Amino acid sequence: MRSNSKKALFIIPSIILARGLESILSDMGEFETLGILTDLSRSSETRLRNMDADIIIIDPIVFDYESRANIRSILAEHSSAAVIAFTSYPLSDEAMKQFDDVIGPFDEPAAIIKKMRAALEPRQDASKTEGEDLSQREKEILVCVAKGMLNKEIADAFNISIYTVITHRKNITRKTGIKTVAGLTVYALLNNLIDLNAFE
């Protein structure tokens, strides 16, 4: 495999469709198929976190109707890849706008590649600072979270937007695997980021 080719991951329940897409990518070069997940069970989520995909192609049918508007945010917990929907039926506007683009089973291979390329474009210059260790800023924010500060208070304290705080928090959770405030507090205490006495 070419090392500079972009890595695509499929989350598509139909093996026939997923394999078809895989063969298109392999014919066209440029993208390499990293793997195929047929669902988003807990073990698939773990695999998703460990696959360093540049782009995810997902069939929204993996999610039940109510969750379909939140696919992007669910995936964002596990991966920072671009996300393209692969679907043979029309999506609601609400569901559409969370994806970087939408492809279907009747699209021409060249059109698929073009959309995938376009989805990755805004990311080209965003340098990858994705170590698994928390950055200094993330540590500072983690400490605030552990102290019980609200997103708004944290945003004010660092003079950043509330959305930036949320992004930091998502990254902290993705890196540590810990979701709750109580859990993050334990993490901060065990790693000596805060002192037990100061905390009580």
Added chain:
Amino acid sequence: MTTRSSDRHTFSASMKLADLIDIDFNLLGVFSRMGLRFGFGDETVEEACRKNSVDPDTFLLICGVYSIDGYMPSKESLKKVDVNDIVKYLHQSHSYYMNVTMKTLADSIERMMEPCGEKHKAIIWKFFSEYKEELSKHFQYEEDVVFPYVGRVLNHTEEEGFTINQYEENHSNVDEKLGDLKNIVMKYLPQECDGQQINNVLMNLYSFENDLAKHTIIEDGILVPVVNRLEYHEEQ
């Protein structure tokens, strides 16, 4: 363990209890919660259930959920469900989780933290106690509000206002905390902790998580739709 769809009919009322356990030992918990005691000799599911006043179809349905991943009860099987048996099962699970599982977990955590300093012990212990407290509150709500409501629906004496759909909201936080505990134990404990004891705690956490997931399926996939149907019939 049976996961293929071709195995869905693995369990039947004419099978011997001992064979069920042999097929999937995870069913041990289901047996005890449904009140089936050991010493059952060569009894079949049918015989044992009749003897203990448990509906065999409901028992088999719970066994199916327990041992087949992704098992979703059919509409037909939901029609035959004995709601009292489901509630009894859920109630027994609650007390098993609080009285047995949490004790085992607490003991294993205590052994795991044994070599650590007081500070680390306190941190972990506080998190675990809070989790236990939250879990207990969650169960208590079901015991105090949901199950009595189900009883009233069965007796046709329910009042306006509450419906069964309202109750499935607060699962997520307890699940997240359990996930956090797993990650903390697996990845972030101080080096003094004994590997074998960490292993032990993780086995307990994973098996509890698995049990709890099945428990949730029985609530959301059996109890809720069945009570929903009863509510609907009431309105007619």
